[in-house]
């Protein structure tokens with residue numbers, strides 16, 4: 034089969050579009066014919082070798098941990114899926130990914146894709162929507178009427194977070210650069226802040242929740258915009274408990290964890306037209322390198338997706 038693999042860690046040039054062996058599903062696993070693979074910052078972080086201390090990847094490695102496709106065959110013990118099912122999901126980050134014509138995925142990492150969306154838009158959903166859902170609802174316990182500041186609101190995680198928070202009935206303030214401000218309003222932000230022009234901490238106060246997908250200075254400046262007892266949730270590492278205590282607030286981490294029940298709920302919201310996966314760039318699998326360059330630029334609006342079929 035055709036796949037995009039890395040044989041060593043490095044820049045976008047280490048991505049090779051080449052022949053690779055077709056995998057076989059084992060116990061509890063599903064062979065998926067990949068129609069589309071979503072692109073996430075973790076893809077180029079793995080490519081660069083940032084995760085090699087944490088995960089002992091076998092090289093060559095196929096990247097890409099967002100998939101939409103059709104079940105081609107099932108391994109022993111698989112009960113939830115059958116050949117021909119149209120699925121989407123977040124494959125295991127420690128194994129070969131979805132930049133390929135076929136991928137083997139644990140059945141527990143998959144759900145039926147939204148009926149109203151094609152494979153490209155379905156592949157834009159799992160990683161970022163699960164991160165946003167779990168950050169907002171599992172960690173921050175966001176409720177109707179609460180106020181949330183969402184950093185990088187135009188990005189993959191941010192654009193789902195804006196839509197989920199609005200659906201929940203929260204008041205949403207999002208940060209982005211000038212070109213994305215109108216677009217942010219169109220997906221549901223009540224207020225927008227151009228982070229290049231305005232210091233958000235000068236205009237935002239008394240937030241119940243801050244969703245931080247940037248870290249560093251942005252996170253350091255975020256503590257003071259929370260009301261007492263509020264919570265900062267970060268997708269880029271564990272925030273300092275000491276800082277949280279100093280400001281009389283709480284903190285938590287939003288890590289994407291596979292959860293088919295949540296994917297089902299999200300697929301339903303998409304099919305009901307309440308939430309939309311937003312895809313800015315669609316490229317063929319052979320152009321994974323370009324997709325990485327776009328992601329690594331840090332200015333993706335919504336998502337980039339590789340179309341395999």
Ligand SMILES: NC(=O)c1ccc[n+]([C@@H]2O[C@H](COP(=O)([O-])OP(=O)(O)OC[C@H]3O[C@@H](n4cnc5c(N)ncnc54)[C@H](OP(=O)(O)O)[C@@H]3O)[C@@H](O)[C@H]2O)c1
Nearest residue numbers: 074164185187188189190209210246268288289331332333
């Ligand atoms: N822990 C986990 O499981 C997990 C899961 C998913 C993601 N993440 C991490 O979370 C981060 C965000 O992921 P993502 O998929 O949302 O990334 P992304 O789609 O690449 O984010 C791009 C967005 O960031 C915005 N941006 C850049 N600098 C900004 C700034 N200083 N202030 C406000 N917005 C800014 C850009 O808006 P403009 O173009 O307007 O500047 C752009 O829309 C990544 O580091 C990713 O690795 C972690």
